[in-house]
């Protein structure tokens with residue numbers, strides 16, 4: 001049996017469905033429109049923004065990329081976000097991360113209108129996420145959930161272990177996996193003996209940015225392994241999972257590239273459409 005969880009294929013399928021939905025909105029003169037603010041010249045960010053632009057064009061979403069110089073002041077970014085918050089033409093706003101060190105990302109997130117928060121990174125929407133009552137979800141975590149759903153994987157009563165406690169992946173994914181009735185553990189750089197936990201995991205998610213951290217002997221036979229890592233090593237991509245050896249032990253595994261990455265992008269577009277629809281209904 002094929003062991004690969006094909007994120008690229010699922011993203012393709014879902015983007016086609018979304019495109020049909022967006023066509024309806026466009027026919028009603030309600031084309032979804034969002035802004036990506038990028039500060040500075042992070043090389044990876046450029047790649048990701050290009051991937052989003054391509055997906056947005058394909059689906060029929062208007063994506064506006066706003067490039068700011070590395071030296072821009074925090075106040076200027078805050079002023080820009082406020083302007084976009086107030087603009088009724090714009091349904092969504094996000095700040096591509098990472099931002100340069102002199103920028104306090106927390107303050108930017110505090111500024112974004114929760115109704116336009118496509119990344120689900122404002123305190124209000126993070127709170128709603130943990131209450132289990134949310135109208136937007138963080139793209140990567142939502143993408144992983146949609147992959148599990150497409151493959152009809154039921155997590156009720158299963159042990160889910162996430163390596164990585166980031167605000168954009170590890171923590172929000174834990175909230176969404178709880179909603180799926182999994183028992184969730186979050187491991188991190190200070191965890192003693194990762195293997196004690198990972199070897200029990202029915203679902204193992206690696207989201208730490210450490211190339212091939214997860215080896216075959218850390219994985220329970222028959223587990224589902226999701227690799228969120230994207231590490232560029234001499235011009236090729238490596239995940240946080242040692243794919244070749246882990247795939248021999250796991251039942252299902254996502255590749256890098258072609259796994260979680262494309263799902264993240266597709267999932268972000270779904271968030272933009274949800275917010276556009278919600279704003280339209282509230283007018």
Ligand SMILES: Nc1nc(=O)c2c([nH]1)NC[C@@H]1CN(c3ccc(C(=O)N[C@@H](CCC(=O)O)C(=O)O)cc3)C=[N+]21
Nearest residue numbers: 047048051095096097098119139257258259261262264
């Ligand atoms: N505010 C914010 N929101 C994000 O959602 C966000 C972010 N910041 N910062 C960085 C991460 C990462 N991310 C990805 C987007 C596309 C691919 C993607 O298209 N990956 C392709 C390969 C692309 C390549 O060649 O690098 C794949 O895995 O097949 C991956 C990862 C969004 N992120």
